Amino acid sequence: MKKEIITLKKLAQILELSTSTVSRALNDHQDISEATRKRVKNLAQSMHYVPNIFARGFRKHKTNIIGVIVPNITHYFTTTIVRGILEEAKLKGYRVIISESNNDTAKQTEMLNTMIQFGVDGILVSLTKMTKDIDTVLQTLNKCPLILFDKVSNKIPCTQVTINDEEAAYSAIEHLINIGKKRIAIIKEREFSYTSEKRYAGYLKALKDHNIEIDEKIIISVDDISTQQGKRMTNHLLSIKKKPDAIFAITDSSAVGVIQTLKKFNIKIPEEIAVVGFSNSRFSTIIEPNLTTVDQPGETIGKNAVKYLIEEIENTTDTISNKMIEIKGTLIIRDSTFKV
């Protein structure tokens, strides 16, 4: 079952060199002659030598592992980000360990701790909903390079990678206006959600820029933005006197709820009420009518996140950078808003 394991020492023995020379040769250290470097590398290759990661990590205090924490690994958008992370990390020679916080702040801090204990070189985190525990994040911030992605927070001074939520939302609303909608409702999350707030800002700005009245009655906030809530809130929106002629659901899954209940009441989409979501998730082309939504290039986000993280890891100066990276999302127009 066990294969004999070859070490630097063994190589050195065979080559009649010291382990240090062998080590240096393998690491392309400058004061090793070309001749011996070749000799060493050849033998190493032919004997399938692989350095013992743990000895090395132990010695160099570097693990080449980055930790990732996401609220819910089950979300399609999250998985596309993860895919990007995995790909880029692999490219750069890093391994990735993933944890799921389940939107539980306590779990999140625990994971943060476990990870730095474990000795990851850096951490990528997408925050839980109610991240009032900024403290733990701040703490880990000066123990270990950390950058935020997707669910970020402006209260944490570190680099963050997101969609250009505000602009994307702006263009979505502008599109609704362009097709003639004048009373546009929004279903968003409460204040705790940075992403939601950004999209909300885009909503407000678009309305203002087009001189459309802002009516609090059709600005709906929910704690948990789900299909269920989408349904409930549309029911509510349909019960008020001046019904909206469009609904911007901050999220595809809630948009699904919106569409489903509109259909239940035989309301024509988009003629009577248009709907737009956000994410371009799988179901946007399955629900009928197909959902207008903004596509978020998850892989790009993931790749950028690790790119900046590794930059920070390998940057020896102790300054924590805090760039704000915005990846462009693009509006995809489908039947739920088509101009009739």
Add this chain to the structure above:
Amino acid sequence: MKKEIITLKKLAQILELSTSTVSRALNDHQDISEATRKRVKNLAQSMHYVPNIFARGFRKHKTNIIGVIVPNITHYFTTTIVRGILEEAKLKGYRVIISESNNDTAKQTEMLNTMIQFGVDGILVSLTKMTKDIDTVLQTLNKCPLILFDKVSNKIPCTQVTINDEEAAYSAIEHLINIGKKRIAIIKEREFSYTSEKRYAGYLKALKDHNIEIDEKIIISVDDISTQQGKRMTNHLLSIKKKPDAIFAITDSSAVGVIQTLKKFNIKIPEEIAVVGFSNSRFSTIIEPNLTTVDQPGETIGKNAVKYLIEEIENTTDTISNKMIEIKGTLIIRDSTFKV
């Protein structure tokens, strides 16, 4: 930026004990007195001591990391398994590193190699589609505990965790028969897919048991079971003389394609043609009519997979076990097959 790091030695110094005693106390070694054990543990706790994983792994040749390889991390069902894996692993004190093979056999073997080089304690793999490279898997099999889940293969002698595909498919078909269907088509993958073959077997058995003729013309095999293919194949099925009155799509995403094209031709579902899928993915309640499908408890699969893996890791004897674990999936009946 760097916090002082506390080691066994420091603890020992403070406590005026030797490092060995401290180490043993922390590890609940038997010949440490209760008193000092307490003393040590208390201090360790209050000083937030955490063992250096790399020193330990280096010393003990144990990493407490398990590797996971999946073909596509983007599939909802896969993510539910991953969730189960993460949860169970955390519970048992293991960390998880994940890689995505993208259904690329070469990548898969590369990942297998990287992982054992890296020193994971065990590997969990869901095979790529065309796994003709059984060899690499077999090789890693005697370097490192490995168990298969979801996409498995009977050609690899190790323990495997899957859905009870055959029985589940059987019950799905039986359900179709019960609602009066007599000409049931199946859209499946080609022979390379173990899972698909199992479901196909269930299909055949159900038909046989109910004395229904088996017609090759409505047994469709495709290379890549997707929504696209679902559409194409329904088009094909609708073109033959004796049309089916039900379609069993081996997979939800292909079932979506089936339903979409049936609707395009205004064929009544389920009256004219009933549809059943497999997976209970998100879209089964979004597509209309809602899809009858079999629910696969992904988390349970994930948990079981790590359970058996850890069992094997911690089992000192060198025998490779090869249990076949089947987790029960359950048929969920929705509108796409409702008896009228």
Add this chain to the structure above:
DNA sequence: TATTTTTATGCAAACGTTTGCGGGAACGTT
């Protein structure tokens, strides 16, 4: 009291790698 046994602890080596330092050989410079 003398002895063995038990209990609790310390010593020191080992794991495989990297790296600061030191030094011999070869070469070039005065």
Add this chain to the structure above:
DNA sequence: AACGTTCCCGCAAACGTTTGCATAAAAATA
């Protein structure tokens, strides 16, 4: 000939933990 450089390479220590072995103290036995 004496000196300074440059080029290669080896020695040995260090990283933090675990663990076999030794041993002192305490307890039990004779």
